[in-house]
Amino acid sequence: LYHERVVDHYNNPRNVGSFDKSDPTVGTGLVGAPACGDVMKLQIKIDEESGTIVDACFKTFGCGSAIASSSVVTEWVKGKQMEEVLTIKNTEIAKHLSLPPVKLHCSMLAEDAIKAAVKDYEAKH
Amino acid sequence: LYHERVVDHYNNPRNVGSFDKSDPTVGTGLVGAPACGDVMKLQIKIDEESGTIVDACFKTFGCGSAIASSSVVTEWVKGKQMEEVLTIKNTEIAKHLSLPPVKLHCSMLAEDAIKAAVKDYEAKH
Numbered sequence: 622l623y624h625e626r627v628v629d630h631y632n633n634p635r636n637v638g639s640f641d642k643s644d645p646t647v648g649t650g651l652v653g654a655p656a657c658g659d660v661m662k663l664q665i666k667i668d669e670e671s672g673t674i675v676d677a678c679f680k681t682f683g684c685g686s687a688i689a690s691s692s693v694v695t696e697w698v699k700g701k702q703m704e705e706v707l708t709i710k711n712t713e714i715a716k717h718l719s720l721p722p723v724k725l726h727c728s729m730l731a732e733d734a735i736k737a738a739v740k741d742y743e744a745k746h
Numbered sequence: 747l748y749h750e751r752v753v754d755h756y757n758n759p760r761n762v763g764s765f766d767k768s769d770p771t772v773g774t775g776l777v778g779a780p781a782c783g784d785v786m787k788l789q790i791k792i793d794e795e796s797g798t799i800v801d802a803c804f805k806t807f808g809c810g811s812a813i814a815s816s817s818v819v820t821e822w823v824k825g826k827q828m829e830e831v832l833t834i835k836n837t838e839i840a841k842h843l844s845l846p847p848v849k850l851h852c853s854m855l856a857e858d859a860i861k862a863a864v865k866d867y868e869a870k871h
């Protein structure tokens with residue numbers, strides 16, 4: 622039913638946690654999925670000199686596919702520039718995790734959350 | 747955002763696991779939520795002489811509200827008669843967990859699953 626990568630990230634989610642929202646080097650994305658009512662918080666920590674994302678974390682009460690999607694995205698963004706991660710598409714995440722069509726909105730949460738986190742960081746500066 | 751009971755059951759879900767589906771004393775309910783695509787498996791173990799549910803367990807990749815709903819239901823059904831648990835309504839579960847309206851479909855999964863488990867047990871006999 623679920624791809625082994627979903628099961629893996631569900632059982633051992635990477636980078637679960639929170640950064641201090643008020644830290645000027647932190648960008649916070651808080652987004653919701655209208656389809657199911659789930660909410661996701663994803664945060665990035667930026668090296669201000671280089672604009673590199675040095676750390677990322679998430680929290681969600683969403684489903685296994687949402688957990689896996691955000692877990693994967695927090696791994697993908699580390700070491701990348703902010704502009705780079707804005708090109709991450711939910712379809713890429715869904716493909717990586719072999720999500721069925723009914724679960725696309727879960728990967729959309731992760732795409733929306735990383736975009737919102739970058740936007741929040743930029744709004745602070 | 748989430749009631750403390752949801753957080754409690756999400757962090758320490760009760761009765762996660764599986765019984766042997768082919769055991770004649772076991773009833774298995776496997777149901778899906780069209781709203782979000784999540785699936786839940788809930789199983790009961792029956793004392794054949796008295797018709798009492800002596801044990802229950804569940805598994806799901808659903809969201810925090812679905813996990814909490816099924817965790818609560820597995821606690822509620824233990825020690826009850828099969829006919830009794832057929833009267834469990836998702837609105838009771840939702841009220842107990844203070845689920846918001848957008849999360850009612852998650853508690854519906856638990857109601858559907860316990861009904862399906864009883865039906866499966868009955869079909870075996």
Ligand code: FES
Pocket residue numbers: 654657658659683684685686687726727730782783784809
């Ligand atoms: S069903 Fe809500 S995030 Fe997946």
